Every structure is written in C-alpha cells, then in structure tokens.
Amino acid sequence: MQLLHFSKPKFRAFCCPPSSHSHPQSITSQTSSCSGALKMKGDNNDSMQLQLEAPTRDAISRIRFAPHSNNLLISSWDSSLWLYDVDTLLLKLEAPSEAPLLDCCFYDEGVAFSAASDGLIRRYDLDSGNIDTMGSHDDIATSIGYSSETCQLITGGFDKKLLLWDIRMEKVVSCIRSVAAEIDSMTVLGFSLTVGIEASVHVFDLRKFDKATHSMEPFSGTHLRCVNSIPYAEGFAAGSVDGRVALQISDSSGSDDTGYIFRCHPKSKGKHHLVSVNDIAFSPMMTGSFVTGDNEGYVTIWDAKNRKRLIELPRCPNSAVSLSYNHEGQLMAVASSHTYKEAKKIEGPHGIFIHKVDNVDIGSVSTSTR
Numbered sequence: 001m002q003l004l005h006f007s008k009p010k011f012r013a014f015c016c017p018p019s020s021h022s023h024p025q026s027i028t029s030q031t032s033s034c035s036g037a038l039k040m041k042g043d044n045n046d047s048m049q050l051q052l053e054a055p056t057r058d059a060i061s062r063i064r065f066a067p068h069s070n071n072l073l074i075s076s077w078d079s080s081l082w083l084y085d086v087d088t089l090l091l092k093l094e095a096p097s098e099a100p101l102l103d104c105c106f107y108d109e110g111v112a113f114s115a116a117s118d119g120l121i122r123r124y125d126l127d128s129g130n131i132d133t134m135g136s137h138d139d140i141a142t143s144i145g146y147s148s149e150t151c152q153l154i155t156g157g158f159d160k161k162l163l164l165w166d167i168r169m170e171k172v173v174s175c176i177r178s179v180a181a182e183i184d185s186m187t188v189l190g191f192s193l194t195v196g197i198e199a200s201v202h203v204f205d206l207r208k209f210d211k212a213t214h215s216m217e218p219f220s221g222t223h224l225r226c227v228n229s230i231p232y233a234e235g236f237a238a239g240s241v242d243g244r245v246a247l248q249i250s251d252s253s254g255s256d257d258t259g260y261i262f263r264c265h266p267k268s269k270g271k272h273h274l275v276s277v278n279d280i281a282f283s284p285m286m287t288g289s290f291v292t293g294d295n296e297g298y299v300t301i302w303d304a305k306n307r308k309r310l311i312e313l314p315r316c317p318n319s320a321v322s323l324s325y326n327h328e329g330q331l332m333a334v335a336s337s338h339t340y341k342e343a344k345k346i347e348g349p350h351g352i353f354i355h356k357v358d359n360v361d362i363g364s365v366s367t368s369t370r
Contacts, residue, residue, distance in 0.1 A: 060335040062103045065326040075101035103144045115141035145188030156183035189229035194236045196227040218246035225276045232287045239277025285329025293320025330358040
C-alpha cells in the first residue's frame, strides 16, 4: 500500500501503513507501524492507549472526535494536524504547517479547521488533501469552534477579538467582536458561544451577537483555564487554575437554577489538589455526567446533579490536557502531554488514551434527554 501525495505541499494522507523504503525518512519514521498504533492495556479491555511509533514531537493542544465517526483529530505544538481512525487503528493523515497549532475542530467528516500561533485559520479538506488559509487574527489564534446551527466558524485569539466566519462564503468574516482581554478558552454548542477571559465567563447567543447574554466571575477573581457549554441545559462549566470546577445550570422556567463550585481532587489531612483543571467534557450519552482532566494527569467522571464522583480513571503519565467523547458517548479520548501554560514543564511521555465508558456505573445519573 502506498503513501498518497496530494496537490498541496506538506499534506500527506495514509490509507494504510507505508513501506519503509519508498518515502522520505521524516514521514516514514512517524508512520512505519501504523497497524500497531493502538496498544491495548488492561486485562478487561476497558482501556486502550493510542500510541504512535513516533509520537507528536511536542505538546498536544487539542483532541476532538468527529461528529459521526470514531476519527480523532489532534492538533499539536509541533505544528502538525493529525487524524486517526480509532476503529481501524490507522493514522489517516498528518498535515504539517508553519506554526504551532493551538486548537482544532471538525466542520464535518471531510473538513477540519485549526487555529495557530501565527494567527492563521486553516481549512483542511480531508478527502482531497487541500489546505486553505481562511484568514487570520492580528495575534495568536487560541480557540476555534463550529456551529452547525448557524453554519459559522468562530475563532478567538490574543488580539482580543472573536471572529465569525460564514463557511458558505469562504475567507469572509461576517462579524467581529472585541472583548476586554486575551481569549483563553472558548466552546461552541448550537447557538451558544461560551468564552473564558481571565477570571470571567461570557456567554453569547450567536443570533444576537451585540452583547453577552450572561457574564460572571465564577471563582471570584481566580483565573479560568477552561470552559464548556452544558449540552442538556442552559449553562456552562468552568475549570480554574487552582483545581476547582464551577457549574451554572438553568432550566427553561428559571425555577430550578443550580450553581455550585467544588474541588476536583480533595486530599487527605485538609489539603487540596491545587493544580489547573485543563479541560471539561460532557457525555452525550448520560445527561448529568461530565469528566475533568487536570495538570497532574487525574481524569475523573462526575455526577453533576448529585455532586459526586463516579469513577477516577487510571492516572495519565503526564498532564491531562484535552478530553473528547465520541458521538455515541461510548468512548472517551484523553490526551496526555505537557502544557505551555505552566511555569514548570512536567516531564513525561505524550500519549492518547481511549477509554470505554459505556459500562461505567452511573448510579443515579439522569439519562433523560433535554
């Protein structure tokens, strides 16, 4: 089987393991054993580790499952975008660029986007191999997300701007909104855009983008590390740099609003786990269940309604930097690597772990839909 070269330079897709003698060494060394890229761990087959023969050459910034398959998108500080098929255990694509990639997202199964430290927003056609530059921020582009409801790509950056791109009109910014400070974290869900800026969370309605519909400081001045929208209710979750998570949940009537803060990993003897919560992901299968990953590699599944811990997954060898459920909520991917957001770099291997979570004991977690 052969390595496919497309019309755009530096974009290579792999439909199967390439041979070791017919391609450039830099590519061959990264993909020569694609069929062994996933290594099973654990006797009960509950956990799998996705392990490259030559892992990403720098920190992982984001992982995202595709909207309707088990393809996994990976952006990295090594300036490459990777695509893995978790079902077939094959590396399908590596797309190098000229700057570290800080975030990525899918448009659909065939198209993806990335945000980079050079400010550029890149579009990847995963079928033809074409890479296009949509446009750019005036500074580092930190965050990216897509709303299928509005057909808009939303990006944020250190230039203190939120840009809305109409995918139907390529390279056209339909709306620009300036914010008070650099954008640290952002998530898009339906018509809702939730943005983390320093210590504040701002929620926007993409249909009425003139001002935030809700703003607050959940940790009373402590900086945020991540935000995520709640898929089954109005509200959001936010993780802080000191190990806390805040949930703000509203129902349609407003009579049963819920808001609380908890520490992710309380320690014995009155001490607390004061490290950053790097990411939060909500299960698409179990309403009320979400998972947190922190800077010391702890990954925990929680019951939001009853405010209790359901299960703590095996500790990662490095920081848990990004989390993603697949579309059915049966698999959860955890990216483990160091992060550039900490003063002290945590040494350890990079890796991606795929956990089966469809057999997690969810106890009293509600499974009703919105």
